[in-house]
Amino acid sequence: MKNIIIHVDMDAFYASVEIRDNPALKGRPLIIGSMPNERGVVATCSYEARKYGVHSGMNIKEAYRQCPDGIYMRPNFDKYKRVSAQLHDIWKTYASASEYIALDEAYLDVKERAKDWNGARKIARFIKQRTKEEAGLSCSVGLAYSKTAAKTASEEKKPDGYFEILDAEAFRELLADRDVRSLYTVGPKTAEKLNAYGIHTVLDIRNNRERVEKLFGKKGIWIADLAMGIDDRDVIPYRSEDAKSISRELTFQEDVSDFVFLKEVLFLLSLSVENRAKRVGFQWKGVSIKITYSDMKSVSRSKSPVDCGTAIEIYNEAVRLLEQVPKMTVRLVGVGIYNLSRDEYRQLTFDDLMGDLSKRHEEEMREVLEALGNHYGLDFAGNLDKLQHMETLHKTVEYMRKHIKKSDTRT
Template structure:
């Protein structure tokens, strides 16, 4: 009989801001924003819980954050410090998990199905991990415990900060049925709005829709929505992650309207992307140009060729793809370029991919 999977999702609390408040005690208790300056074109990379009380959140323009909270303290990110702490917490994860799948510097999935510590109790393992993180880094983390990644991810956000939330196998379907659709991981604002127009407001509503209906309205994602409405998520925790594209992007200090200038910038990014691909001994067949306008609206335009893309191809296709945007008519604040459709995978992180494991009784 296969063991029931036990998955933990660990998410550091206000990570960048918490590191800053730990290292600089004078920042503690203050509304803190990590990112650009209030008069810059930057965005909020992270903010303290004191700042969140004013409605500030990550990815918000720093100028807007300042208007919401003029007394906030703005600091530049120190990514080396964050990476150092990230490495510390990952080492803690590996003390308990057979597989660790980092999602970013401050969060990861852990598979503890076969961990023998604490008699195999995933809840006690999660508690121990939180305690070790606090003892070794001085920072708090929240953890979600469940039998799949979808539920573990949602659980970690249920009791922040410094939370620990468990969703047992027998609770999964009922939990999902009462969950507002906007709380579903993988459903963004645009999809949420579309679902509400279809009368889908909760997991219960989502479950009433057939696979055919969901596929008709949401394409390939329909299968995912169909499954999570039933608390089903068979994705394994993978220590080895496959990168599907490589790209570069840049944000301008001032908006650019000139198409020739944007084209030249994209060609410079193209050279960097091709150099990165060369280091991995890879070539891509699909080129994608990303454009973000001054009003923060964003579009992408792609072209797939029947051969591996070289610089000459990009010299031809970058202007063509740019012409399919509003560049030249609308000011542009960011451009990016990526290549995908690799002939072989690019591998990130450590460890080795593992087959899905399917759970025990002690949570």
């Protein structure tokens, strides 16, 4: 047995914290997020609100249409962070490694402590019990042989649930007839593509392995493995020494002297850096760029503190830094962020949810992407996830570089 993994997931976390602290909210449809007269989305909602069809990520106006009598509250992230720290302190005592993937969610490697499945069941019970007694909140716990299976298991009996999936066979059996989306890596776009080929269930993926691999390449292999119940990933504990910097750089096949083009590349690199940071849950306080000239001499420029924000802010800072370096032909360009700190609640922060600022940044980003796309005849906006792969990014940038000459109309 390779792994014994527990996935803990708090039930309707923000809403449950608010209800705990104000019993008058109990039994009411409670929606945490933007106010109905603002732009924004539902961060989370109580199970009573879910009965009206409200769910996290739903546009707040739509939520209001579904549930006009609900109680609408803004999130109090400082409070949720405090509760989260308390929860993590409880959970980690049972694990040799713990990986926090959100304020209210963690993978725990319990193999060492548990020794066997029975030991792990006891730990699951303790975790549920102590979470309730010490924090006054309920959680759902999944026990399994892999991360994917543990996450699937914790969803299975929500709220206040417990479920176990002890081997790949049990995982396959459980998911066989379910929609492809029930595999956590399969998002709406991937699902749509799979459906177009008549692949609707997890079993269909298993029966069409070759096609799935052909359609999605490396990701296809991963999806097909998951459908088989294969997932050997370890629980990755957070260690502060990992948190130095995140950077992305590209070497051009031919040297580049067009600084407008360099800015465009900085933009794409900033997107990639931000995506990586979000994925691993880091915030940053510094932005840096690195330039290597044709004579192999390198310069770097950095700025700290900066506001931790979005890709567009990394980009804007990077452009300011680019203006400080000599303008000569360039071989390599890189963007980085540093002074990182772990942000265990990053998934949906206040700004992501409803900040006008982040809305503006999003619009700004879309505009830059569209302008870029129009200029090069490429669909950047529709292929953002693909651009996260350095290989694709590199190919794209090389394509752009070869088309620089048409660039006289750019600003």
